Amino acid sequence: MRTDTDDQPFPFAHAESEAQIWQPLALLNLYRLLISGLFTGLFYSDYLLPPLASHDPVLFYAVSLIYFALAIIFIVLISNRWPRFELQIYLQIGTDILATTLLMHASGSISSGLGTLLIVTVAGGSIVMGGRHPLMFAALATLAVLGEQFTAQFVGLGEPNTYTQAGILGLTLFVTALAVHGFARRIRESEALAQRRGLDLANMSQLTEHIIQRMQTGIMVIDEADRIRLMNESAWYMLGMPSATHYSRLADLSAPLADQAQRWRADPAAEIEMIQPSAEHPRVMPRFARIGQASGSGTLIFLEDATAMARHAQQLQLAALGRLTASIAHEIRNPLGAISHAGQLLGESPQLDEHDRRLTGIIGDQSRRMNTIVENIMQLSRRDHSTPRLIELNHFLPNFLREFVAGQGLRPELIGLNIDSSPLRVRFDPSQLEQILTNLCQNAVRYSEDYPGFPKVVIHAALTGESARPFIDILDHGPGIDPQIAAHIFEPFYTTATSGTGLGLYISRELAEANQAHLNYEPVATGGSCFRITFQDPRRQMH
Template sequence: MSTETEANRFFVGTGDSETRVWKPLALLNLYRLLISGLFTGLFYSGYLLPPLASHDPVLFYAVSLFYFAAAIVFILLISNRWPRFDIQVYLQIGTDILATVLLMHASGSITSGLGTLLIVAVAGGSIVMGGRHPLMFAALATLAVLAEQFYAQYIGLGEPNNYTQAGILGLVLFVTALAVHGFAHRIRESEALAQRRGLDLANMSQLTEHIIQRMQTGIIVTDNEDQIRLMNESAWYMLGMPSATHYSRLGQLSAELADQLQRWEADPGTDIEMIQPSAEHPRVMPRFARLGQEDATGTLIFLEDATALARQAQQLQLAALGRLTASIAHEIRNPLGAISHAGQLLGESPDLDEHDRRLTGIIGDQSRRMNTIVENIMQLSRRDHSTPRLIELEPFLHKFVREFLSGQGLHPELIGININPAQLQVRFDPTHLDQILTNLCHNAVRHSEEYPGFPKVEIRVALTEESGRPFIDILDHGPGIPPDVAEHIFEPFYTTATSGTGLGLYISRELAEANQAHLNYEPVATGGSCFRITFQDPRRQMH
């Protein structure tokens, strides 16, 4: 979907303006239907009051039936909106003028008082049509009244002084047309302004909702009864993608978050603690704010991904570490190289006994270890930004295992692979994933040396039951990690091996978090160790 098309979805159009001009015409026709139906019913029932139909009952009845039938036909024309609007207005107002004048003539001419019905017809035409049409309708109605009066006097029905009443009625029609036209014009302007304001508000509301849903910060709005009124996608993801919907209570969404909100409501100055829905999801730092000045107006909850905040802090630390390692490389590597070279030359001397050769070996081993530590720190500080792409895990892992085993000269069946479901894809930087797997497999192979069978190490790929997120488990058959040690294994420079640097797991977790994944240690009840890489949810791919 293009950007323009996507943006246009969030703006309300003006397609209902046509409906608003047809509605007054339909209401005017409803009035026409009621009047004609009333006259027809009264005549048919015999309850006509004088002077109705006093001059020509047959004409009165015929015109009433014609008027009623025309109103029914107009209903169909308005519903189908054919012919076009202006033609229907001319047709209907012309029918009103003709039928009213004929009914007036059948009831004794101008003295019957039915001519006042023309005021409604002219006023209705002035409302539905603008421009000069109101004056035209008034002029046609006035000419029709005068023509009827002339014909009535010609046949001996009218009196000469009735021309005065006809003139006054004509004047009233023109005044009505002008007054209603001005009033309708103001109403239309006010309606157009209200429509524009309404469209602006609707557009702003939808745009705001779109922005809130796309924000990386989680947003939750609750009312004074802690019921959820709004929750954006980021909040739903941070809280473990729960099944709770709008108007559910906050406690059903997250008991920890509800408890934090209650503590904050009791004391706004209290310290807010981070929450974590599960080991698969990042830790979340909530923030609370009142909606409005009153206490019962609700609460706005902001959720910040603590992992992202920690990553930003780590980037600052790495920047400082990069400047430090540049000095380390210059100040340590040169004398370290001299020591290593001197130890190597000393070890080549034929006059050394076995004890001295062991000491020179220690010098060489520790020099290489110091050099490895410096290289790892420099690698960590120079770490490039991740460039994730879709990786199909099955071919990637088979290729990795082949290269890892052949490069280390290990048994080809030492590492087993179990992938379910097949064709599983993740979004990750391939070089970062290769480095993480290399570190974890090195550790797994080293700790599984005493295991007699094959495979000694297993790579297992599956989906989590709770959220359907893909993960990779690296399992070994070693002695396992004690709980007190497991708490510190991801800390930099922490190691239980005399030859290790303590940076492998730390770097691996850093690389995982740079790709919006998580690396955790999972205890194994049957023995051994399991390190799990949990990837981002496939429904939330960040580009």
């Protein structure tokens, strides 16, 4: 379960900001539509109250009807956002000033009171525009009022004292423009700040989700009913890549993990145990933390790959082992070389009988065995870090088998190769994979010597059925391994052979773990043994 938002750039609210710019203009046009529609409707209904249309009813009706039609046209222009925003403001505010002035003239000049509608017009222009434009709208409206007053006085409508009313209205328009402009500027600044904060929060939320999805630690969040609310990519891989969705129950995903969660809720101090989804997946160590203080709050689950923790511990052990082997090489190899050389010289003496020669042979064999043990330990401590690369097993295994048979001097039909037809890609260090396969094939050939048929050893590569992870099986026709012995075969220095060092399988497993793979022994019901290398899913990038 993952959220594929990490491939998208952080969003910027361009479309949303553009809609917010045009919305005040649409609201102002709605006011225009209501006023013009009201005047038109009142004229048709004969409910015009004085002084509306008291001077020139025809002009009042014509202006109201044209004003209403223009308001409808402005709806279309605003919806199409054409022409550009500034031009539409100039056009619409100019229409408002002209229409209001004509309606005021048709109703008996400034004494009609319709001039107060210009306050709404100027205030609306101040909100949708900034800078000096509001003062320009106030100046145009004031000039229109004064011009209408002069015209009314010329035709005998107005009285001299109405100039005072016109002046007060003009002053009111300027004060309104300045006040609303300052208020609108503060609103714009607050809106811009809120938008930036919202954008920062959205970016931070997406960045947090990106980090959670890319964390190597598995993260899960479950609610009080054990329903999954969040699961990052690492947790999905650790739990075997299940087919889970939001609000799936944790018990359906992993019953052992659900049991651990219930046990932790009952007793937070209880000991937490590792879980393993299947034999082919690594062991996982869960950790739990409560989200919030309420009793019904959710639970945060951390999943740590036990293989990674073991690998870190192994590195610390190898560092100590490296210092120890340096002392071993100095303190043991020199005396061991002297013993081996003395035994060799003693064995060349002609005075020795057959019994003494057997004893000198034992000295030589055990000296060589001790030298092999020291070399293996030094090789383990000096092992280079893994450099995984993408390997095509369909090509790698035939080349390995050809070189192994030639290098060991074996007959080609001794080892069979069975590779699935589907492409098998793994991430592994090629030299270390070759070392593991060489060790396993040598053991398989040695224990299958008594098998009469061919091939005596089979290398089988395919994909697992559940999670489609690549694997390689090394199958032999030997006597098999007793279950009690199988529990210890990967321990260092454990061997049942008199000539073995007990480090081959241990080193092989360590190399597999270093490449995030697993080496396990699989019992075979029909006889023989099977060692399986289960690789990390190649779709998961190694770090």
